[in-house]
Amino acid sequence: MARVTTTTPAGPAGSAFVRACRGQDVPHTPVWFMRQAGRSLPEYRKIREGVGMLESCRRPELVTEITLQPVRRHGVDAAILFSDIVVPLAAAGIDLDIVAGTGPVIADPVRAREDLDRLRPITVADVSFVDEAVRLLVKELGATPLIGFAGAPFTLASYLVEGGPSRTYTRTKAMMYGAPQLWHDLCARLAEITLAFLRVQIDAGVSAVQLFDSWAGALSEADYRRYVLPHSASVLGGLATAGVPRIHFGVGTALLLPAMGEAGADVVGVDWRTPLDRAAATLGGRAVQGNLDPATLFAPWPVVEEQARRVLAEGRAAPGHVFNLGHGVLPETDPDVLTRLVDLVHTASAR
Numbered sequence: 585m586a587r588v589t590t591t592t593p594a595g596p597a598g599s600a601f602v603r604a605c606r607g608q609d610v611p612h613t614p615v616w617f618m619r620q621a622g623r624s625l626p627e628y629r630k631i632r633e634g635v636g637m638l639e640s641c642r643r644p645e646l647v648t649e650i651t652l653q654p655v656r657r658h659g660v661d662a663a664i665l666f667s668d669i670v671v672p673l674a675a676a677g678i679d680l681d682i683v684a685g686t687g688p689v690i691a692d693p694v695r696a697r698e699d700l701d702r703l704r705p706i707t708v709a710d711v712s713f714v715d716e717a718v719r720l721l722v723k724e725l726g727a728t729p730l731i732g733f734a735g736a737p738f739t740l741a742s743y744l745v746e747g748g749p750s751r752t753y754t755r756t757k758a759m760m761y762g763a764p765q766l767w768h769d770l771c772a773r774l775a776e777i778t779l780a781f782l783r784v785q786i787d788a789g790v791s792a793v794q795l796f797d798s799w800a801g802a803l804s805e806a807d808y809r810r811y812v813l814p815h816s817a818s819v820l821g822g823l824a825t826a827g828v829p830r831i832h833f834g835v836g837t838a839l840l841l842p843a844m845g846e847a848g849a850d851v852v853g854v855d856w857r858t859p860l861d862r863a864a865a866t867l868g869g870r871a872v873q874g875n876l877d878p879a880t881l882f883a884p885w886p887v888v889e890e891q892a893r894r895v896l897a898e899g900r901a902a903p904g905h906v907f908n909l910g911h912g913v914l915p916e917t918d919p920d921v922l923t924r925l926v927d928l929v930h931t932a933s934a935r
């Protein structure tokens with residue numbers, strides 16, 4: 585009897601990364617790192633000298649170079665577009681800056697109904713620099729997949745309402761509970777902008793998208809389902825037929841993982857607090873991404889190796905596993921440890 589073999593398309597669609605996202609067999613577990621481009625790399629610090637963060641996101645040649653740096657250096661299985669989650673908000677008309685050492689700062693926070701008028705829908709013309717950067721990158725990367733991304737409505741709303749980073753999300757929750765219709769209208773607008781922004785990246789050629797709901801872990805499951813899930817679902821559901829895997833990630837989300845999967849993810853990103861086998865058991869057959877604690881990279885190498893092997897073993901419980909950290913690379917991380925970790929993941933997982 586003839587054996588049925590799945591044909592592997594050439595190029596990014598046949599890469600270990602895309603195949604793992606789809607739960608297909610892979611030659612090795614693919615690996616990339618959230619915030620792999622950034623301050624851990626001396627070549628990044630050098631090229632960013634004297635160029636503000638937002639400005640650097642708007643220069644396609646610079647975006648291309650910064651995005652390629654960690655691919656060249658570490659040999660990761662995927663690149664992630666160098667940008668920031670607030671880039672589409674600036675394109676939509678919000679006056680904001682990304683302040684070094686702080687993060688996004690919003691000049692006039694969104695607190696009342698009339699503030700919604702400052703959030704216009706976006707078209708490709710508003711983010712033409714992203715369209716151009718993705719096209720340049722797809723050419724440069726060849727068979728290496730490029731991940732596009734956006735912030736999810738809750739995480740974006742938290743910056744808009746608080747005015748910047750927050751630890752307690754007091755004003756955000758005050759709006760959610762005290763003015764639920766305003767909250768839902770704000771999130772619906774953000775979902776529309778986010779969906780348009782991801783479509784621009786998909787049309788320009790990204791091979792996967794990641795929706796970052798980094799701060800969703802601040803919510804109970806009940807509140808997440810009521811105030812957040814419908815909006816993230818309208819983003820992810822809007823991409824159901826786009827033909828690229830959808831990754832959905834947040835921090836501190838142990839009890840939210842099933843709901844984040846239900847929002848329409850093919851792959852659920854897991855932070856380091858939840859073992860991947862326990863996550864997989866609640867995810868109804870979805871692939872997982874993660875989840876080495878980024879702080880582990882400051883420990884002696886034998887500890888890094890032991891922990892990475894544990895993550896690989898736990899990841900086998902899921903239909904597909906993309907190795908990553910449980911959150912972004914910390915700026916003080918030794919880049920040589922990241923390179924060594926990529927090699928370890930590849931050799932230890934070779935089938």
Ligand code: 1CP
Pocket residue numbers: 617618619620621622623636637664665666667668669670682684685686687688733739748749750796798912
């Ligand atoms: O690997 C890469 O190249 C990553 C590119 C990238 C991504 C995916 C940047 C560049 N930002 C982001 C997404 C992002 N931005 C998220 C989601 C991911 C996550 O959870 O880490 C969030 C929450 C932001 C908001 C943001 N932008 C923060 C966090 C602030 C807070 O609330 O604590 C910060 C510090 C920034 C600035 C920023 N964005 C990116 C970089 C390299 C930097 C540092 C600034 C600089 O280099 O000048």
